[in-house]
Amino acid sequence: MAGLAARVAAWQRRMGGTPGPFGGSGEASDGSPVKVELFIAGAWVDITSLVMTRSGSEKISITRGQADEAGQTERSVCRFQLNNRNGYFSPRNPTSPYYGQIGRNTPIRVHVPDPSTGGKLYRFWGEISSWPTRWDTSGSDIWVDVDAAGILRRLAQGAAPTHSVLYNAITDPGFESLLAYWPCEDISGSISIASALTNGSTMTISGYPTLSYYQDFGSSDLLPDMTDATFSGGVQGYLTTSPAQCRFLLSIPPEGVSNGKVVCALVMKSSAVTTWELVYGTGGTLTLRVLDSTGATVSGGVSAFGDVRGKRLRVSIELQQNGSNIDCAVRYLEVTSTEATSATGTVTGKTMARVTDVKMAPAPVSGAVSRGLDFSTLGHVTLQNAITSMTDLGERLDPSGETAGARVQRICAEEGIPFDGLGDLSDTVTMGPQAKKKPIDLISEAAEADLGVLSENLAVFGLGYRPRTHLYNQDPALTLSYSSNQLSSSLDPVDDDQFTRNDVTVTRQDGGMAHAALTTGAMGTADPPTGIGVYGESVTLNVESDATLADQANWRLHMGTVDEARYPQISVNLAHATFVNNPALKAAVLSLRQGDRIVITSPPSWLPPDDISLIVLGLSETIDHFEHRITLNCAPESPYQVGVLDSAEHARLDTAGSELASALDSSTTSVSVSTTSGPVWTTDSADMPFDVRVGGEVMRVTAISGSSSPQTFTVTRSVNGIVKSHSAGVDVRLANPTTIAL
Incomplete structure (x- = not known):
């Protein structure tokens, strides 16, 4: 056969x-x-x-x-x-x-x-x-x-980028009117400063810079220390009627440098004005000095303004012909800001020529001050023949401090990946620098730091992101009844330690670390039977600040010590009459997204009586002649029930330790409760009612009397369908305690 x-x-x-x-x-x-x-x-x-x-x-x-x-x-x-x-x-x-x-x-x-x-x-x-x-x-x-x-x-499949975030941003085809660009990210031992443009000339080095030294511009590779050094580069020809705009990064130490030092000089071909010198002065000010071919000062320019000491800046020198005059401006923008500090001036009766040379940290045309900027850094020097916004680089100027959601969205935009965001993308953790990694690795890094849900976009060939905060306190996207046979397989609860983590260490890339451990209780690090032993986890994150690490560690500890059974998979068959005859229920199944909450009601009598609340992590589905079967990969949803100020449902903090002061039978409604740790329970009638869990039974507290321990609770029994006798010393906890969110 x-x-x-x-x-x-x-x-x-x-x-x-x-x-x-x-x-x-x-x-x-x-x-x-x-x-x-x-x-x-x-x-x-x-x-x-x-x-x-x-x-x-x-x-x-x-x-x-x-x-x-x-x-x-x-x-x-x-x-x-x-x-x-x-x-x-x-x-x-x-x-x-x-x-x-x-x-x-x-x-x-x-x-x-x-x-x-x-x-x-x-x-x-x-x-x-x-x-x-x-x-x-x-x-x-x-x-x-x-x-x-x-x-x-x-x-x-893609390769990691070979250049820094800022290099790629400036060489992006959309960057306007670029005539010259020297990133200054050259490695130690280089004998010149390379141009990033195929038709650009190198910058010559005079003196002894320390190349590949400064690392605090998070969007850049290492930049040089300009002590006793000058960089000089030529510029290709362009229309002399065009404006001229020179920009660069600058970091001068908090103690400043010698007054009269030249930060940047622009040299013009032939004109009544031949040199524009940006000069550092008293109190960290900047002045734009204008010189003729003899080195004499021409009236006009930009008077001393601002204070650039101890800041990470993008600096701009802007020159533009205006009739018979030359308008000039100097601006600087802190890389973490969107508001520039500016000063302007006018050189009357003069005509611009094209810029032929850009010099960084040269000695002044006249005067006794030497070349170089002591213990200072500069880089990413550009010359453009257009005046553009100081914020034209957006977050790419300094991605540090960018929120995880915004980073995912930005990288998708830069890579041409269609993107769908759920919730508030700004309500996510703040990220550290953007390293030279594949775009998908940067996206995954942001999702890992925020603990949100990265998904593939089903409406188009793209990606989606759902912040962790969008998972909090959700209404169910789908409710299924076990007793009504709406599942196509058994529930199969798993009570194991596969994802238990009760000892968590979180480290910031190139930064500090924080540790959190649960040392008491059923999920604590104590040896059995007091606890379960140590289940450790170490995570390295690219977050902005060490100040967030303790919160990260405690949230991951919270996620790793959920004391309830797991239901890894929930299956339905859409060919079942339950769904064929109920289009709304079928649509709810088909519309489920990663991170949605589902609830299973009326579980069998041999399981706990509470509704089973789960988060959808992923799914598998099969479609053939007879079935459309969907199996949901799930995790407990309870960790995402978090505190909300002034909320009746989500604003109750649990006791630090309480127990029954005396035994009670299955009909007792006056319960004596002792507080073993922390403050006693509230007696304010405005805080009533609320539910507590005692030995698996949920009781509704309608009143509490007594200002010291033990206190007397007036309760309604069997709120969850369980009623039984309890011994003295049984733990008393809120049935739905509030968790402080990350």
Whole structure:
């Protein structure tokens, strides 16, 4: 019989089995007309009728998101087989109508209709990177095993950038009117300062700078110390009627440098004005001095202003012809600010020529002051023939202090990745410097620091981000009833230590560290039976400040010491009558996103009576002739119930330690409670009612009397359906205690 079954299966394969899993219309037994489409020749082409489902395991299979609590979001994957008897899906087959139009990274999407609106609900959006053709020995059954992946697969292939954030920002094609650019990020031992432009000249070095020294500009590689050093570079020709704008980074130590030192000099070809010197003066001021060809001072320029000592600055010298006069301005912007300090001036009756040379930290044309800027740094010197905003580099001028959500959004924009953000992207942790890493590694680094949810965007081939704060105190996106048979498999609770972490150390990259441990209680570090022993975790984060590390450690400790069973997977089958007959419920399942809250009500009697509240981490789904089965990967949702000021539901702090002062039977409603640690319980009637948990039973407290321990609680019993006798010394806790959020 086994041999006959094998022959029948082979006949089915050779004869084609079924033409596709859903017939010509794509109709599955649950009434879901799934569509599979390829992007070919600029249009989406429906290939559903050529998607094959066999009698065995082959079907449309999709996975996305996180597999479990410890993981990160993985690339989504969609697998199925395509009928290739006609050779349509052999990319190099010249008789295929798709010849030359399919191949590596052909876009693909899978969608089903929204049961509520009739619109499209995308299940997968990705690319097919290869087209492996298979056939049986008869040559009658020919197919392609499709293994498509979401955008994370391609992003992981990219190389890390070879240049700094600021270098890439300035050399971006969108940066305006760039005539010359010297990053000054040259390594120790270099004999000149390289130009970042292919047609640009190098800067010559005079003196003895310490190259690759200064690291406090977070958007730059190491910059030079300019003690006893001058850099000089020539500028390519440009229209003399254009403005001239020279910009650079500057850091002068808090104690300043010698008065009269020249920070920058611009030399013009031939004019009544030949040199513009930016001079450091008393009190950290800057002056723009104007000189003629003899070195004599020309009236005008910019008078002394500001104080640049001890700051990280972007400085701008701006020159522009205005009729018969030259308007000039000097501005500086602290890299962490958006407001520049400025001063302006006018040189009357003079005409500009083009800038031929840029000199950094030269000796003045006249005077006894020497070259160089003692213990000072400069770099990223640009010359443009346009006047632009001081904030034209945006966050790229100094990404330190940028919020995690904003960083994810910005990097996606810079890389041309479609982006969908949920919640307030500014309500996220602040990040440290942006290193030279792959864009996806920078994005993942931000998500790890914020502990939010990075996802692949199902509405388009892109990414999405959901901040941690958007996970707090959610209403359920989906509620399912166990007793109404709305699940397609058992609940399978797991009470283990797989994701337990009760001793956490968090380190900031190139910074300090903080430690948090739970030393008492059932999840504490004490040896059993008092606790569970030490479960350690060490994490390194790129956050802005050491001041946030203690909060990071304590939040991760909070997440790692959840004392409840896990329900790693929840499964539903949309072909079940429960969903076929309830379009709104079906739509709620299909609309679930990573990070959504789901609730399972009416659990079986052998489990705790409380509703099961979970966070969706990811999912897998299969679609064939008969089923559309979705399995959700989940984690406990309770850690995300956090405190909210002036909230009746989320503003109660738990006791530091309380227990029953005496035993009580199953009918007692007057309960004596002793406080063993911390303040006693509130007696204010305005704070009532609230729920406490005693030995697994939830009681509703309606009044408390007594200003010292023990106190008397008036309670309503069996709020959660459990009622029983309790011994003296049993722990008394809030049923829903408030947690202080990160």
